[in-house]
Amino acid sequence: MVDGQLVAELVEKYCTTRGYRYSYGTAGFRDDASRLDTVMFATGIIACLRSIALDGRPVGVMITASHNPASDNGVKIVEPDGSMLVQSWESTATDLANLLSSGSAEAIRQKIGQLASSGSGVRPRLVVGRDSRVSGPRLLQCLLGSASSLFQAQIRDYGLLTTPQLHYPTSRSLSMDRSVEEEDYFVDFSSAWNEITRLHDVEGLPCAGLVVDCANGVGGLKIHSFIPRCRVLSGTTTVINDNCSDAESLNRGCGADFVKTNQRLPTGIKETDGDSRLYCSFDGDADRVVFYYLNEDSKFQLLDGDRISALLAYFIAQLLEQSGLRSVLSMGVVQTAYANGSSTKYLQNQLNVPVTCAKTGVKHLHHEAVSNYDVGIYFEANGHGTVIFSDRFHDTVGSQTQDSLATKTLRLLPQLINQTVGDAISDMLAVLAVLSILKWSPSRWGKEFTDLPNLLNKVIVPDRSKFIATDQERRLTSPAGLQEKIDEAVSRFRSARSFVRASGTEDAVRVYAEAATQEEANELSAVVSRLVLESC
Missing domain, CATH: 3.40.120.10 (Alpha-D-Glucose-1,6-Bisphosphate, subunit A, domain 3)
Known part of the structure; x- marks a missing residue:
């Protein structure tokens, strides 16, 4: 039984942000760092409960706001296999954070008592890291406040890490017979x-x-x-x-x-x-x-990420062909709606590589890559992605009796690429290795296909939740009538497409426009942005 007085003291100490509504984004919570103490306290509870539900397997917690300004921060929860927190738990994390922010003292005590008591008998394990933001140490203390005091969690704090480095020990902790070090x-x-x-x-x-x-x-x-x-x-x-x-x-x-x-x-x-x-x-x-x-x-x-996907697909397709495995192992690329249309045509028409579209967020691309291909290549246009190699890939390549150069290379690639998450360092190495082996200069790589001119614009809106999309975020179902107006606008430009997607972290929508010339793409973007504002 959890001590109600202890809960009250901890909430009073660590949850100073009250009356604020939090939203779980595509990769976790992210906001101005001054408002995140309550979220971090909630995250300590959720991460411990997730570990308990998995019989004490290590769960990772990364304190970061990625590409956001220095004043922001956020948190990502990592599954024991290195993937992002399963979606079914995202609503639990959101509900708890909002209860801590706006609920009554009695409701908070009851909920935390109920959650903490459900984990009796299993000691949770957390793997924790943070990026270089000055707010990191303070937010870490809020996380530890709930994880240590309510659950007596076993916590390994790695201090300053990149996000991929945090995923690494989280996914390796059970497979190694010693503690996993940064080295x-x-x-x-x-x-x-x-x-x-x-x-x-x-x-x-x-x-x-x-x-x-x-x-x-x-x-x-x-x-x-x-x-x-x-x-x-x-x-x-x-x-x-x-x-x-x-x-x-x-x-x-x-x-x-x-x-x-x-x-x-x-x-x-x-x-x-x-x-x-x-x-x-x-x-x-x-x-x-x-x-x-x-x-x-x-x-x-x-x-960008489209080019990285295309380069890796070109190279791996060659290796599979040379190893006689192109028809044995499936390989495909997963993109989002933000992928340039020329990259999609290049993959499908010139490389004969299937392309799947997924919702924005690497958790969605990762799932599609794992579910559909033996070699699943996915990169968002922003450069976030990796390559996934299935167990069937390892079994098939490992059983090859002809130890050709191509086969040896196929065995090494999964060791070079961090498959748990997009990793700037690992992906950089993979790209450099491929370019060096192919002897391609940067300009040679850049000439494989020509991007359609495009523009990504941010439009501030009063309530982003009104913008609801379907078809992997390529078409809107709400506000009513807006998609038809976008379709009409697109029809006025050559080789054009445009879509509107609500931001996962702020009250804004992203407007993507693509057309035959940059002038047309800019004009289409302006038209669609105006339509968005008129619909608010």
Whole structure:
């Protein structure tokens, strides 16, 4: 039985934000850090209950707001297999956070007592990490306040980590006969890189060098521990925007979201004539990466998540063909509605690779990839994604008697790619390995297909919940009549499409527009944005 007086004291101490309504987004809670103490206290309870429901298996908790401004923060809950919290528990987390925020003292005591008592007999295990935001330590204490005091949870606090690094020990804790250390992450992925580059006699990158923009986030701290372990990279890589100790510089004028959204170079890189380097940008917690280069006219050229998917699909399809397994193992790409239409046509028509569309959020893409393919490649256009290899893939490739170069490479790829979650460092290595093996320059990669011009716009609305979508978020069912108006607008432009999707973290909607020219895409975006505002 939980002590009601203890519950009251803990709520009084840690849940100072009252009367605020919280919403669970596509990857967890995210908001201004000053309002998250109540959410973190609730998360400690939910994470412990999830661990208890899984007989004490470790559940991960990552305190981060990814690409958001430095003043924000948030939290992600990670399943023992490294995937995101199962959707059926999201409503439980939301309901508890809102009860703690707006419920009566008696209702809160009863609910927490009921939840905590249901876990008697099993001690929960939590794996905890945080990014470099200054609000992280304070919010961690709110999490520990409920997890330790109400559940006596066994907690391993790894301190500053990238989000993928937190997923790593969460998923490995039960498979190793000792505690999982951060060093294991560095060793595993650098060893895979070294082995695959030696196998293919890679002695240099197919460009003048690599420049990594770390968004002044925790990835900047970790990349310096990683690069020296990697052959070829240690002498050819420049790291910029790696000052995670300057809180206000996080994601400011740099990082994957800035580069993708603004279609421009981040702070720290200047346009240089004849520059043949490859650039990449992480986001604040290093679970996204986008690439780019400067063409012969010193013009910025983006290589986003669509390009990463296409590159990996091209390469893996080749390996399967060379190994005689193309017809044996299924391979496909999972995209969201934000994927450029040209990338979809390239995959389907030129590579003969099936494409599935999923709702926005890697938890949805991950599910589709696992459910449909032996090799499931998924990347959101923002650079968040990975490749999933099924048990059938491992059994089939492992049983091949002909140990060809292609077969050996297929065995190594799953070791190089972090399959639990999108990982900027691991994905960067996979892209660099493929480009080096194919001997493709950045411009060669960029010329595989031509993107349709597009624009992603944010429209602030009074209530985003009114915008309800179907067909994997490509069509609206509410507000009534708005979709028909969007369809009519789209019909006036060439090679056009547009859709409206409610934000998962703020009262805003995203308007995506695509057309034959940038001028038409911009005009279509403006028309649809105006229609959205008129419907409010």
